[in-house]
Amino acid sequence: VQIQAVSQIQVLGFGFLSFYNYKGFGFRILNSRGLVGFGVEMGANMSAGESDTDPPLQPRLGDIPESCIASVLMYLDPPEICKLARLNRAFRGASEADFIWELKLPTNYRYIMEKVFDEETKLKLGKKDVYARLCRPISFDNGTKEIWLHKSTGGVCLAISSKALRITGIDDRRYWNRISTEESRFQRVAYLQQIWWLQVDGEFEFQFPPGTYSLFFRLQLGRSSKRLGRRFCNHEHVHGWDIKPVKFKLTTSDGQHAVSQCYLDNPGNWVQYHAGDFVVKSTNALVNIKFSLTQIDCTHTKGGLCVDSVFILPTSPNLILVKLTLNYEN
Amino acid sequence: MASSSTSVVVSNKEKENKNTKKVTLKSSDGESFEVDESVAMESQTIKHIIEDGCANNEIPLPNVTSGILSRVIEYCKKHKEAAGESEPSVTSYTSNSTTNPLTEWDTEFVKVDQNTLFDLILAANYLDIKGLLDLTCKTVADMMKGKTPQEIRETFHIKNDYTPEEEAEVRKENQWAFE
Numbered sequence: 001v002q003i004q005a006v007s008q009i010q011v012l013g014f015g016f017l018s019f020y021n022y023k024g025f026g027f028r029i030l031n032s033r034g035l036v037g038f039g040v041e042m043g044a045n046m047s048a049g050e051s052d053t054d055p056p057l058q059p060r061l062g063d064i065p066e067s068c069i070a071s072v073l074m075y076l077d078p079p080e081i082c083k084l085a086r087l088n089r090a091f092r093g094a095s096e097a098d099f100i101w102e103l104k105l106p107t108n109y110r111y112i113m114e115k116v117f118d119e120e121t122k123l124k125l126g127k128k129d130v131y132a133r134l135c136r137p138i139s140f141d142n143g144t145k146e147i148w149l150h151k152s153t154g155g156v157c158l159a160i161s162s163k164a165l166r167i168t169g170i171d172d173r174r175y176w177n178r179i180s181t182e183e184s185r186f187q188r189v190a191y192l193q194q195i196w197w198l199q200v201d202g203e204f205e206f207q208f209p210p211g212t213y214s215l216f217f218r219l220q221l222g223r224s225s226k227r228l229g230r231r232f233c234n235h236e237h238v239h240g241w242d243i244k245p246v247k248f249k250l251t252t253s254d255g256q257h258a259v260s261q262c263y264l265d266n267p268g269n270w271v272q273y274h275a276g277d278f279v280v281k282s283t284n285a286l287v288n289i290k291f292s293l294t295q296i297d298c299t300h301t302k303g304g305l306c307v308d309s310v311f312i313l314p315t316s317p318n319l320i321l322v323k324l325t326l327n328y329e330n
Numbered sequence: 331m332a333s334s335s336t337s338v339v340v341s342n343k344e345k346e347n348k349n350t351k352k353v354t355l356k357s358s359d360g361e362s363f364e365v366d367e368s369v370a371m372e373s374q375t376i377k378h379i380i381e382d383g384c385a386n387n388e389i390p391l392p393n394v395t396s397g398i399l400s401r402v403i404e405y406c407k408k409h410k411e412a413a414g415e416s417e418p419s420v421t422s423y424t425s426n427s428t429t430n431p432l433t434e435w436d437t438e439f440v441k442v443d444q445n446t447l448f449d450l451i452l453a454a455n456y457l458d459i460k461g462l463l464d465l466t467c468k469t470v471a472d473m474m475k476g477k478t479p480q481e482i483r484e485t486f487h488i489k490n491d492y493t494p495e496e497e498a499e500v501r502k503e504n505q506w507a508f509e
Binding site: 061063065067074083085086087092132135136 | 444445448451452455463464467468470471472474475478479482483486487488489490491492496497500501504506507508509
């Protein structure tokens, strides 16, 4: 009878065991060699003879209870955890453990959920689902902003549309026009034909998880369009950018300040120009950041510039490299 | 040796006497281990047994063999010693390795074969020893990093118990992580 019970467990696999919390269930199996097995209480009935013919019941990774598998998975990054969910049922169950994802989510995830999810959604999502949802860009503030998490690290990433920026002269069609394009995640960019005074300001208040963040302006010299499946770039208005650099400025409500200068270049391609970094030290503090792009030297005009958006990304050497090499497809 | 001090000041000798209360742990294969009570109490499970007054002569641990139990005791002794010498936070495995003097010792401790490692996880889980569970789980996680599911199945002898439908379902629900 005992031998039958053992083979039953093996056939069912550990999906069977995953329904039991090991603590309530108890490990109570011994054979005469004192090796650990699962599920059925054996004991006095087990004869010495039988145990000699058993294959050794040495625990393998597949024998570990789900709660322990979850403790192992906790040390891996989210893509790895999701990859391992495919191993077997116990791993799948373990990969759903709320405590794992509570640690992977950014510290301000409740604040983010307030902004982007409705009541119903908030209630029914487990922590892993929250993480999964937040990894895809979600639009908020009337479609003028997007937020998403960096998959491996849970780092908070933001994009602010040109629609949310204050552009001097935006209402004057001699200078600026808003044009539709599929090359922007917001479907619209601000296009500068020609101007003396270039000034683009933005302001954003948010509760950031502690860390260092980099701010970028996504810009392109030249106006691109698609015809017959091919991408064309119109450079007719592009001028003045090689005369003087543009200036980037970034300040925070807690007194941080960054200023930099840069010549705009690389016509026909979207470039993310690094405007500056800021540091967030405390959890749950609202930080107000102000940022600007200016070129107000009125001895020369400039034009042919597309302003798409501003990105705020967690600072990391890898991230910056990846982001700067992206072209219009992102 | 009996302490001769009856004053309020606690001498080192008195401290020693306090700590020499012993308990006996019995492994599944019948071997007995006598350890300091304070060391045994690194295990929350044992701590509760003692505190509930259920530890009479010895505490039986039917889920832990002598081989594993002796290693577990070694771990608890080492970590209890370290805690005694400095702040309690030192014994937390998750603390920064540059401030944790036990990192090297811990690394050597888990250089064991797969089966022993899993036995240690099971024991740490059953005995509720957080530091040991963290250490062993992290070690297994490190062994799994960068491997494909198939490689992990082979390395760790894991059986795939999915039906094809379930497998497709799992792939789909985790697709977001690979986009």
